[in-house]
Structures are given as C-alpha cells and as structure tokens.
Amino acid sequence: MLGYGTVGSGVVEILRENAELIEKRAGEKIQVKSVLDLRDFPGDPVQDIIVHDFEEIRNDSEVQIVVETMGGLHPAYEFVKASLESGKSVCTSNKALVAAYGPELLKLAEEKNVNFLFEASVGGGIPIIRPLKVSLAPDEILGISGILNGTTNYILTEMAENGSDFDSVLKDAQEKGYAEKDPTADVEGYDACRKIAILTSLAYGKQLDFEDIYTEGITKITDRDIQYAKELGAKIKIFGSSKKVGDKVSAMVAPKLITASHPLYSVDGVFNSILVTGNMVGDVMFYGQGAGKLATASAVVSDVIDEAKHTAINMKTLWEPEKLALMPMEEVASRFFVRIHGRKEEAAELAERAFGKVLSVEAGFEDEFGFVTEEMTEGAFEKAAGEVDIINRIRFD
Ligand code: HSE
Numbered sequence: 416m417l418g419y420g421t422v423g424s425g426v427v428e429i430l431r432e433n434a435e436l437i438e439k440r441a442g443e444k445i446q447v448k449s450v451l452d453l454r455d456f457p458g459d460p461v462q463d464i465i466v467h468d469f470e471e472i473r474n475d476s477e478v479q480i481v482v483e484t485m486g487g488l489h490p491a492y493e494f495v496k497a498s499l500e501s502g503k504s505v506c507t508s509n510k511a512l513v514a515a516y517g518p519e520l521l522k523l524a525e526e527k528n529v530n531f532l533f534e535a536s537v538g539g540g541i542p543i544i545r546p547l548k549v550s551l552a553p554d555e556i557l558g559i560s561g562i563l564n565g566t567t568n569y570i571l572t573e574m575a576e577n578g579s580d581f582d583s584v585l586k587d588a589q590e591k592g593y594a595e596k597d598p599t600a601d602v603e604g605y606d607a608c609r610k611i612a613i614l615t616s617l618a619y620g621k622q623l624d625f626e627d628i629y630t631e632g633i634t635k636i637t638d639r640d641i642q643y644a645k646e647l648g649a650k651i652k653i654f655g656s657s658k659k660v661g662d663k664v665s666a667m668v669a670p671k672l673i674t675a676s677h678p679l680y681s682v683d684g685v686f687n688s689i690l691v692t693g694n695m696v697g698d699v700m701f702y703g704q705g706a707g708k709l710a711t712a713s714a715v716v717s718d719v720i721d722e723a724k725h726t727a728i729n730m731k732t733l734w735e736p737e738k739l740a741l742m743p744m745e746e747v748a749s750r751f752f753v754r755i756h757g758r759k760e761e762a763a764e765l766a767e768r769a770f771g772k773v774l775s776v777e778a779g780f781e782d783e784f785g786f787v788t789e790e791m792t793e794g795a796f797e798k799a800a801g802e803v804d805i806i807n808r809i810r811f812d
Contacts, residue, residue, distance in 0.1 A: 417469070417494055418485035419452040419461060422508050422535070425712025426482055426719075427461055437716070441723040448478050451494075469494050473501050480722050482715060483507040492516055499523045499531060504726075506718030508535035508711055514609040514625050517616060518736040525729045532718035537610040538563065538687050540710025541703040542717070547617050547691065548732055554693030556618035558658040560812060563610040565685035565705045566594045566601035567633050567653045571670075572683040575650060580638050593685060603632035604653060604668040611655030614689070615666055618657070620733035623666060629744045631669040635807055642778045643752065643785050644809075649674045652682070654812055665742040671812040672752055745794030749810040752776070754785045756804040769802040787811075 416423055427447055430437060438444050449472050450461045469490075472478055481498040483505060485491045491512050498505050499520060507513065512520075513536045524531035534544045538561070547556075562568050566588065573584040585602070588594035600606045612625035633653050644651050649672040657666035673680055678700055682688040687705030692698050704710035721730070753770070755762050762784030766773050773786040783806055788796070800808070 416447060416450040417472070417481060417483045417491070419450050419454070419456065419465070420484065420486070421708045422711045422715060423450070423452075423482070423484040424459075424461075425708035426484065426715050429709065429712050429716045430719075431460065433716075437720060441720045443723060445480075445719060445723055448472075448475065469497070473497050479503055479726060480719055481505045482719060483509055483512070484715065485509070486511070488512060488515060495520060495531075496523065499527055499529060502527050502529055504529040504531070504722040506530075506532040506534070506715055506722060508533070508715050510536040510606075510609045510613060512536075514612045517613065518622055518734050521732050521734055522736075525731065528727055528729050530722050530725055530730055531732075532721060533613075534718050535711045535714035537613050538689060538701065538703070538714075539565075539705040539707060540713050541687060541689065541701045541705060542714070543614065543689050543701050544617065545717070545721075546699075546701065547614065551691065551693050551696065551699070554695045556659065557692045557694055558656070559611070559614050559618060559689065559691050560654055560656040560679065561607075561611060561614065561689040562652050562679055562682050562687050563607040563655045563689070563705065564601055564604075564653060565687055566598065567604075567607075568682065568687070569593050569685045570602070571633060571636070571651055571653065574636070574638065575641050575644070578638060578641075581634065581636060602634055604630045604655075605632075607653060607655040608668045611657060611666060611668060614655075615657040615664060616734050616739065617732070618691075619659075619664060619739050621735050621737050621739040623657075623664070623739045623741065627741055629667040629669070631667075633670050636670055636809075637807070639754070639778070639780065639783075640807055640809060643754070643776050644672055646776050646778045647672065647674070647752065647787070649811075650680060651809060652679065652812075654679075656812070660742055663740045663742040665744075665747045667744070667747065669810060671810050673812050677812065745797070746792055748790050748792045749812075750790050751788045751796055751808050751810055752785065753788060753800075753803075753808045754783050754806040756783055756806060758782070759784055762803075765803050769799040 688702040776785040
C-alpha cells in the first residue's frame with residue numbers, strides 16, 4: 416500500500432473485515448505486506464508494517480500488487496511506474512494520475528503482463544470503470560452524462576432546498592467536513608473535468624486531455640437562478656458530459672438545468688450518478704457514493720481482487736495515447752436559460768431581436784428578464800449574447 420490516509424486505511428479495513436469472503440472470491444488469501452507513509456501509526460493495526468522508503472516495496476518480490484492511494488501526481492507517478500516496471504500490478508484511486516498518464520501506464524502494464532486498474536478514480540464506490548470497459552464492451556457509446564462531484568451536488572441541493580446562497584452553503588459544508596478547506600477543484604469543476612476525461616477516453620479508446628474540455632463551475636449560480644429553475648420545474652446540477660456527434664465527440668463540464676423527466680433528476684446531496692447510453696443496450700445508470708472512506712476503498716479492493724485473479728495475465732484496456740477528435744465548443748448546441756438586465760417589456764424585445772423566439776420565465780424580479788432560447792450553438796449564443804446585457808446563462812441538458 417502506498418499511502419495510509421482516508422482511502423488507504425479504508426482499504427486495510429475492508430481487507431480485514433471481509434477477509435474471508437474476499438479470500439473465497441479472489442481464490443487466494445490477500446495479505447497487506449507493507450504500508451508506505453511518511454507518518455508512523457502507533458496502536459494502529461498497520462503499525463508494524465509501516466515503511467518509509469518506497470524501495471523496500473519495489474524490491475520485495477513477495478509483493479504482487481501495489482495499491483496507490485497517496486493522491487497527487489508526484490511521486491505517485493514515479494512509484495506506480497516503478498512498480499509496474501518491477502512486474503507488480505497496480506491499482507489506484509488517483510484520478511489526477513489516471514487522467515494525466517492513463518495510456519502510458521496501461522501500455523507499461525501490458526508490456527510487463529500485469530494490470531493497471533483504477534475503478535476508484537471516478538465515482539468513488541460506484542462501479543463505472545469496469546462496466547464501461549467490460550459490460551459495455553459490445554456497445555458503441557453514444558453519450559455519458561454524470562453528476563460526478565459530491566461536494567457541488569450537495570451545495571446545489573442545499574441551495575435549492577433551503578434557499579441559502581452559495582457562500583453560506585459552502586461555509587456550512589466545510590464546517591461539516593463535506594467540502595475541502597480549499598474547495599477550488601470541486602466548485603470550479605476541475606475534479607469533474609478529470610473524471611469525465613477518464614470516462615470519455617475509456618469510452619472511445621483514445622486520449623481526451625482534461626485541459627481541452629470546456630469547464631465551468633458553480634460559483635456563479637445564485638439564489639435567483641435557483642428561483643427561476645423552480646419556476647421551470649427544473650433543478651440545477653453540475654454535469655460532466657460527453658456525446659458522440661458524427662465522427663467527433665463533444666465534452667464539457669457545466670451547470671445544467673434538468674427537468675423531472677431526466678433520469679438524474681432525483682440524484683441529490685452528496686450522491687453521484689452516471690448515465691451511459693450505448694447504441695445497443697440503450698440507457699444504463701449507475702448511482703452511489705462518489706466519495707467517502709469505505710465506499711472509495713471498496714472500489715479499490717475490487718481492483719485488488721481482480722488483479723489477484725489475473726496474475727500474469729494482462730486484461731487489455733483500450734486507451735491509446737492518440738488524441739480523441741473533439742468537437743469545437745462553438746459547434747456544440749443546447750437550449751439556454753438566460754437572464755438579462757432591464758425592465759420586462761424592453762428587455763423582452765431586445766432578447767427576441769438577439770436570440771429569435773424565446774420563452775419568458777417569470778420569477779417575480781422587477782429589474783431583470785429571464786427567458787429560454789430555442790436550441791442554438793455556442794457560437795450563435797455568444798454572438799447573440801453580445802447584443803444584450805447578460806447576468807447569467809445556464810444550459811439545459
Ligand atoms: N471532492 C470529490 C467530491 C471527492 O466531492 O466528489 C472524490 O473525487
């Protein structure tokens with residue numbers, strides 16, 4: 416084990432608690448030989464197997480599987496690479512590592528006839544990587560829509576249910592330990608962006624760089640937006656989504672409006688959910704805890720068991736380093752909910768002139784006008800938006 420933090424200690428706990436059934440399912444006993452951490456853990460079950468030097472694990476020929484739960488890119492990347500090079504299988508919960516180095520580490524695992532698995536890197540405890548690779552292998556994937564971040568789903572749910580504003584919900588979530596002290600990666604959508612990059616790369620077998628995905632967080636969503644959403648019979652959720660359009664794929668992370676007919680409408684609070692559409696199977700949906708010690712550790716242990724069952728057999732994962740052809744953002748089409756400054760009559764006239772036919776939404780605010788556009792491309796939207804004084808806009812999914 417590399418790293419004995421929240422997830423790492425959860426992995427040890429599951430391997431101990433469920434040892435008997437895990438042994439039966441894996442076909443052999445799985446034992447934790449060493450745990451690498453900078454700290455010592457006196458009184459903890461792992462106190463006698465803590466090591467502080469990675470070389471002890473790399474050079475230990477008894478170690479067949481390395482579990483990386485350190486997080487961060489470095490030295491996680493170097494340790495994972497060295498482990499694979501030494502002929503050990505690796506599993507990781509580290510989405511940053513997988514999003515950045517997935518194809519390289521998979522190729523190395525294939526060369527060494529071992530495995531590199533990362534079920535816990537997306538959706539915490541939700542089985543999504545293995546289903547995408549194995550269960551949905553017969554299908555062409557037409558689209559993926561995911562509520563991939565628990566922190567932001569919790570914040571948006573609280574804002575909608577209690578009418579609170581973004582800053583106070585965030586503060587409350589931090590106090591309760593739901594949100595990180597530095598919540599940037601969650602609230603700006605960077606966390607969801609890496610997750611949709613991984614899922615989309617796996618769905619199409621080519622590399623989608625997370626830097627190329629249009630990403631918008633939830634920091635601009637206000638209580639007024641929520642009020643309008645209610646008038647529309649909708650909820651605002653932040654989605655990581657990708658879709659096959661001809662021979663290209665569109666991908667983005669952004670807050671979206673969804674109505675009650677949307678399969679992800681009732682996914683609230685800290686829960687995550689992913690809707691995948693295959694060209695044969697149709698819609699399939701995955702739901703569960705996207706974070707948390709035992710949920711995430713359960714996904715890691717599922718990889719450990721899979722690797723124990725596949726020693727000296729590489730389970731091929733199609734994810735080439737070649738770049739996935741991404742549709743230019745200006746060509747992506749949606750319907751938009753828009754709020755503009757101005758009093759109703761004049762603003763409505765301006766809106767129609769700029770956007771064509773629009774549907775007005777009344778939420779009782781005198782100083783602004785809210786409306787929904789027909790489906791239009793991002794390029795056309797930007798052009799029309801230049802002609803009015805926009806307060807905010809949110810896409811429909
Ligand atoms: N910060 C993430 C979330 C945790 O809120 O969903 C797992 O990536």
